[in-house]
Amino acid sequence: MISGTIIKGIGGFYYVDTGEHVYECRARGRFRKDKIIPLVGDIVDIEINDSSKQGYILNIHERRNQLQRPLVANIDQVIIVFAIKRPDINIGLLEKFLVYSEYVGVNVVVCLNKIDLDENNEVQPIIDMLSSVPYDYICTSSLKNIGIDELKNKLKGKVSVFAGPSGAGKSSLLNSISPGLSLKTGDLSRKTERGTHTTRHAELIKLISGGMVVDTPGFTSFDLVDIKEEELQYLFPEFQKHVNCRYPSCMHYKEPECGVKKALEKGNINPMRYEHYIQMLCDLMKNRRY
Known part of the structure; x- marks a missing residue:
């Protein structure tokens, strides 16, 4: 068993670079059973068939991110x-x-x-x-x-x-x-x-x-489907210095005495950034699933 990195995946075949060779591999059936899909960038353990020089992915190491x-x-x-x-x-x-x-x-x-x-x-x-x-x-x-x-x-x-x-x-x-x-x-x-x-x-x-x-393949649209509306403000790092708002649950939208909106008025937050924050927030509210 040797380790390597998946550098490409096409049609159920995964190409694993071990540093000395690139092997064409398939994933063991248990990955399909567990609904685990090997990804480009995964560190994997593989077993090689000496005659065909093809292999099977036996294990996927824990991912740092995805x-x-x-x-x-x-x-x-x-x-x-x-x-x-x-x-x-x-x-x-x-x-x-x-x-x-x-x-x-x-x-x-x-x-x-x-x-x-x-x-x-x-x-x-x-x-x-x-x-x-x-x-x-x-x-x-x-x-x-x-x-x-x-x-x-x-x-x-x-x-x-x-x-x-x-x-x-x-x-x-x-x-x-x-x-x-x-x-x-x-x-x-x-x-x-x-x-x-x-x-x-x-x-x-x-x-x-x-x-x-x-x-990667290019695209013309991108949806933030996994993000909850209450999480969005924390994904605008510059907001975090100005969250001295009256209400702890302030969304920095229509609430009074909002620290972020005060910072916006003083020029401490870029207007374009805030405008896009509100657009995204409204989209998330509109698409909220109950």
Whole structure:
């Protein structure tokens, strides 16, 4: 029995990297019986058939963390990639990513890509918003080689997930970081200004510059279905310094004498962040299940 890391899973087959070899494996039937799905990033124990060189997953080690979208385990950080232009950045979707990352307890780096297209400095309000929390961010352009070295340094020695909407340029950035990858990139739809889905499955990739990344399929929507409305405020870290509210159960919405709203009035909380908090809170209240 040997141990390794699942780097890819397709059609019931899992590819396990032991450091010396990558083995094609299947999961034992007991995993299906117990409704346990092996994930990319899982540390597993495998048994190898000497004649076929194929194996079976016998055991999955305890996970440090797990993301639901993308469905991966044991990561150190999420690189959230959004294009400033083509397609235009969806700040509401970015905020949902940030909230979800807080929910699962994973560090975040926001990558504001295609910065070379930002002729009117439209990125500045977004930078101000991120800095107010603060969240780590990088402005990049694979076309102009902007921010690529800084991104490489963020990835060294870590297991990272590249996530974000289709067309944001995730695969192009990874190709710039490790040219030997030759990941497929897609064009934007002329009609919708959305990117085509060039990544079909999650896969753990070793980088020449150091570290490993999961390039994931892009998407255009993201629902916070697992988060309860009373939990949401704790996923906005900057709120926690201002919760000297009159009511202990204050949701920072319609309640009087709210410390968070007072901080907002004084300019100590970014208005864009608070606006998105209220939007998410109302959505959670609307979709509440009884």
